[in-house]
Amino acid sequence: MAEFENEIVVEDPTAPASDSPAVASTRSVEIVASLLLIAFAALMAFDNWRIGMGWAPDGPRAGYFPFYLSIILGAASIYGLVGSLLRRADATGTFVTRDQLRRVMQVFVPTFAFCLLTQWLGLYVASFLLVAGFMRIIGRIALWKSLLTSFVFTLAMFITFELAFDVIMPKGPIEALFGH
Amino acid sequence: MEAFGLLLHGFHVLLTIKTLSLMMVGLVLGIFVGVLPGLGGPNGVAILLPLTFTMDPTSAIVMLSCIYWGALFGGAITSILFNIPGEAWSVATTFDGYPMAQQGRAAEALTAAFTSSFIGSLVAVLLITFLAPGIASFALRFGPPEFFAVYLLTFCSFVGLGREEKHKTLISMSLGLLIAGIGMDTVSAQLRMTFGWSELYRGINFLVAVIGLFGISEILLTMEERLALRGHSAKISLRVVWKVWKDLPRYWVTLLRSSAIGCWLGITPGGAIAASFMGYNLAKRFSKDKESFGKGRIEGVFAPETAAHASGTSALLPMLALGIPGSGTAAILLGGLMVWGLNPGPLLFVEHKDFVWGLIASMYLGNLVGLVMVLSTVPLFAAVLRVPFSAIAPMIVVSCAVGAYAIQNAMFDIWLMLAFGVVGYVFKKIGIPLAPFTLALVLGNRAEDAFRLSMIGAGGDMRVFWSNSLVGSITTLALLLLFWPLISLGWRVIHQRMVKSASP
Numbered sequence: 001m002a003e004f005e006n007e008i009v010v011e012d013p014t015a016p017a018s019d020s021p022a023v024a025s026t027r028s029v030e031i032v033a034s035l036l037l038i039a040f041a042a043l044m045a046f047d048n049w050r051i052g053m054g055w056a057p058d059g060p061r062a063g064y065f066p067f068y069l070s071i072i073l074g075a076a077s078i079y080g081l082v083g084s085l086l087r088r089a090d091a092t093g094t095f096v097t098r099d100q101l102r103r104v105m106q107v108f109v110p111t112f113a114f115c116l117l118t119q120w121l122g123l124y125v126a127s128f129l130l131v132a133g134f135m136r137i138i139g140r141i142a143l144w145k146s147l148l149t150s151f152v153f154t155l156a157m158f159i160t161f162e163l164a165f166d167v168i169m170p171k172g173p174i175e176a177l178f179g180h
Numbered sequence: 181m182e183a184f185g186l187l188l189h190g191f192h193v194l195l196t197i198k199t200l201s202l203m204m205v206g207l208v209l210g211i212f213v214g215v216l217p218g219l220g221g222p223n224g225v226a227i228l229l230p231l232t233f234t235m236d237p238t239s240a241i242v243m244l245s246c247i248y249w250g251a252l253f254g255g256a257i258t259s260i261l262f263n264i265p266g267e268a269w270s271v272a273t274t275f276d277g278y279p280m281a282q283q284g285r286a287a288e289a290l291t292a293a294f295t296s297s298f299i300g301s302l303v304a305v306l307l308i309t310f311l312a313p314g315i316a317s318f319a320l321r322f323g324p325p326e327f328f329a330v331y332l333l334t335f336c337s338f339v340g341l342g343r344e345e346k347h348k349t350l351i352s353m354s355l356g357l358l359i360a361g362i363g364m365d366t367v368s369a370q371l372r373m374t375f376g377w378s379e380l381y382r383g384i385n386f387l388v389a390v391i392g393l394f395g396i397s398e399i400l401l402t403m404e405e406r407l408a409l410r411g412h413s414a415k416i417s418l419r420v421v422w423k424v425w426k427d428l429p430r431y432w433v434t435l436l437r438s439s440a441i442g443c444w445l446g447i448t449p450g451g452a453i454a455a456s457f458m459g460y461n462l463a464k465r466f467s468k469d470k471e472s473f474g475k476g477r478i479e480g481v482f483a484p485e486t487a488a489h490a491s492g493t494s495a496l497l498p499m500l501a502l503g504i505p506g507s508g509t510a511a512i513l514l515g516g517l518m519v520w521g522l523n524p525g526p527l528l529f530v531e532h533k534d535f536v537w538g539l540i541a542s543m544y545l546g547n548l549v550g551l552v553m554v555l556s557t558v559p560l561f562a563a564v565l566r567v568p569f570s571a572i573a574p575m576i577v578v579s580c581a582v583g584a585y586a587i588q589n590a591m592f593d594i595w596l597m598l599a600f601g602v603v604g605y606v607f608k609k610i611g612i613p614l615a616p617f618t619l620a621l622v623l624g625n626r627a628e629d630a631f632r633l634s635m636i637g638a639g640g641d642m643r644v645f646w647s648n649s650l651v652g653s654i655t656t657l658a659l660l661l662l663f664w665p666l667i668s669l670g671w672r673v674i675h676q677r678m679v680k681s682a683s684p
Contacts, residue, residue, distance in 0.1 A: 010409045010566060030610050037351060044358055045464050047373050059636040062365040065628045066358055073354040076347040083347075096611060100404045104605075107403045111396070111577050111601075115594050127578040131571070137568025148540065153575055157582065166234050167586045 016099030023101050026092040034081035040046050041074035106138050122172030128154040190537030199239055203542060207550050211249020216572060221251040221293040221492075222508040222618075223394035226387060226393050227579045230586035237520040244516060245496075246516055248509055248548050252492050253554045254561065256293040257286040257486060261286060261562055262411030269488040269629050272460040276473065276480025283476050286414035289422040296435060296482040297370040298484050298559070299550045300489035303439035306447065308497045311541075312529070315501040319526035323642050324633035326668055329654035331627040336662035337448055338616045346665060348612045356617040358622025361385050367632050379592040385418055386515045386621045388584045388593045389600045394508075394616055395580040396601025399573050401608060413562050416555050424478075431482055434463050438483045442490025446506055447497055459487030493543065500536060501526060504623065508615045511622045521586070526649060616682050 048063030048070065055061065084092070096104070110130055117126035132150035135141045161167040213224030225247055233241035255270040260277035273293060280289035308618035325561070335353055342349045362614070363383030364372045372381040438459035445455040463483035466474045473480050495506030496513070503524035505511035519526045522568075526534050554561075584597040607614060646652040660667070 010568070016404065026610060029606065030514055033606060033610060033612075037355070040355075041358075045372055051370055051372050055640055059632050059640060062368045062370040065631060066361040066373065069354045069358045069361070073351060073358060076350040077352065078349045080351065092629075094406070103403045104400050107399055107573060108602075111199060111598065114574075115581070118594060119591055123578075123581065129579075130578060131574040134574040135568075135571050139568050141568065143568065151667065153578075157578065160231070161582060161586070164609065166230055167230055167551055167582070168589065169582060169585060170591060172242070 016097060016103055020097035020099035022094040022096070023098050024095045026095045027087060029095040030084040030092070031081060034077045034084065037077040038074055041070045041077060045070040045074065063087055110134055110138075120172060122175055123169040124154050124158055125172055125174050126154065127157065182584060183313055184363075186313070186510020186533065186537050187309055187541060188367060189533070190539075190541030193238060193534050193538040193543070194541045195241065199242055199538075199542075202235075202239050202243040203246045203546055203549065204553075206246030207250040207546065207553055208251075210247035210468040211254040211257075211550075211554060211557075211561055212250075212564060213247065213484070214251035215564050216254075216576075217393075219398065219576060221248055221255075222390070222512055223398055224248075224251050225509055225512050225516075226390045227395055227576070227583045229387060229413070229512070229519070230583045232516065233519060233586060237517070237522055237532070238538040240516065240520055241513070241535065241539050242546075243541060244513060245539060246550070247625060248492070248513075248545045249434040249543075249550050251549050252301075252489055253294060253297060256297065257290065257554070257561055258411075258565070259556060260289045260293060261414060262409050262565065264409065264411075269456040269484075269492070272456040272484035273481060273488075275460065275484075276475070276477050279413045279474065279476035280481070281414070284475065286412050286477065287416045287420045288424055288482050290414055291351030291421050291555065292478050292481045293485045294551055294554050295424060296438075298491040298547050299435055299440050300442055300486035301493040301543065301547045304443050304490045304497075305540065305547070307443050307494055307502065308543070309540055312497055315497075316526040316529040319495055319502055322526070322532070324630045324637065325647065325651045326654065328627060328634055329629035329645060329651050329658060330504060331623055331630060333654055333658040333661070334619065334623070335616075335627075338619070340661035340664035342449070342613065342616070343454070344611060344613045349616050352607070352612050352614065353616040353620045357621025357624045359389070360386070360621050361628065365627060366629060371619070379590070382588065384591065384596065384621075385587050386618075387512070387519070387587050388596050389621055390512055390515070390618060391580050391584050392597035392600025392678035393607075393618070395576065395583075395606035396597060400601065400605045402569070403573065410426040411562075411565070413559055415559050421555060427478075431479055433466075434479050434483050434534050437462060437466075438486035439490045442487035442492075443494040445487075446491030446494030448506070449594055454633045455491035456488040459483040496539075496543075499524065500528060500539070503528075503626070505619060508618050511618045515622055638678065 047068055048067035051063045052061035053063040055064070093177035110133065114126050114130040117129060121129075128150050131153055132146045135146035135149060136143055139146075159167060184467060209228060210224060213219045213228075214221070219227075221640045225244055227248055229244065232243055235243070255265065256273055256277070258264045259270040259273040260281050263274050263278040265274055274311070277289045277293060280286065317416075319326075338353060339346055339349050344653040357619070358373075360383075362380055364381060365372050371381060371663075385387075432664055438455075441458050442455045442464065445458070460480060460483050463479050467473065467479065469477075492507065495510045497506065499505045499510045499514055503514065503526070505514045514524050522528065522532060522535065581594050584593045585591070587593060604614060634644050638647070
């Protein structure tokens, strides 16, 4: 291979190890997902049966179309469930390893916290905290860089949506201080 | 040439400073979206959709479609320089594109990719320009039964022709149709599947689901993988561009074949990925020198890129003419049409000439400007990848939340987006395709309305779907496609028996 003067290299020090132990097999997740889908289909079928899945004098009633859809959904999910039950667990591979799950949680938990904070503090404050916190704690980027990037980003969002495009976001006590 | 006059009118609509600058903004955003890991065409368009809510429809669609063209161009940059396909349809581009970059021919590969993308979409836009008005005026004669038959055809072709396991496609589609039905029933004004939960009364918004399914789930999936990258930077000089363009006529068969495959698969739903692979494989099969494919052959870049762009562009044809999207991104654009207060379908060509022809004109101009832009700014965009993902990921999350909230100003939608993010993550990992879900969600209510209107018109007689030759042949074709796997299986069994009994 030839040598290059212009190589772009980005390292990932916390990458999930390839030999990390499995938390769940694809088969078990498939089984759980099929069961949930069957339950969902049953619930929907019940509600559509309740409001009327038959024919009124002028055509199908409100529950007709979705009732048969929930039957199709249920049948396809049962087919999937039987299929996964019949297969051996090791034939389907790993759904997620422990390292991978840890990384996914590193995004999911902050995102969840961000949604909660948006409810109390408004979107812009939550956004500032999310970006700064994520960069500092998970990305291990220098504090001043994280704070600065986050501030500039949040300000840019505020100007773009609130001022330039008139798209109104949930706001909390801090925006109220500035009269927004 | 009526289409030509209308197209000129479209350019007239387009050539204002405001629209042109929105076009540039759209292209730049789109290339960013295409280059960044964890973002791509459909999610980029979905996340940036809220920006357009207060614009007039023509500016809005021009900006959004330019984001889409930009994302298609951007996907090629990462495939070639980093061996990371930004989109599933860029996978085939890495086969020969990355080896070329390794041999120090990155600039050549990129020029080839961008040029063939341009050619592919040009062919598709020409098709749209001259075919779409005809299809639309033909479709004006459609009544509810015809429309339902066309919707049925769309759904059935997903099940019958998709590569995924059939029951998974079926799960994805019926779930989408069910969720589309939640809330107030449009015909009888009855509440259904809400279980007294007032947040559900207005229904589950299609765009909220899409932002969760594509945006949030993609970040979860990206984090799971190793994020280290190693690639080449490249600078394209005029000399290289000239060198590649000079050789273009030699590859006209490949380009034409890939364009045709792309256009065909783009119009049939769910085709862009298949198109790029098929373009690549056919170029390989018809080549005299099969061994050199995969080792940095320029044809291996031309073939999949042309096909992918042709299909990405022609996916807009059924969306414009019939109101049926040919791809996930087209489905999101269709969702946008409804937000801007337009009613997708054949009437668009009659009632909103400015909109339709402005969009078609912007396809020509957007692709041309996009080509010049990517050719001149590649180093800049490749450098974007140096930005650490831990800075990009939270920003994408915030943008998704902004997008989800802005649609109906509801906090509930942000939670819904998160839930769909988890669903999308699990579905992708257990192989349940998301495209049928998206399509079902956006078409669900319209399909149901068409069904019920035809039932009301026919007094509940199912034979209305075979009442004339047009609707009858569409319905029959739909059922044939649905049972196609069974039919071809049966055919093979019979064929084998015949062979056996013939040979004693």
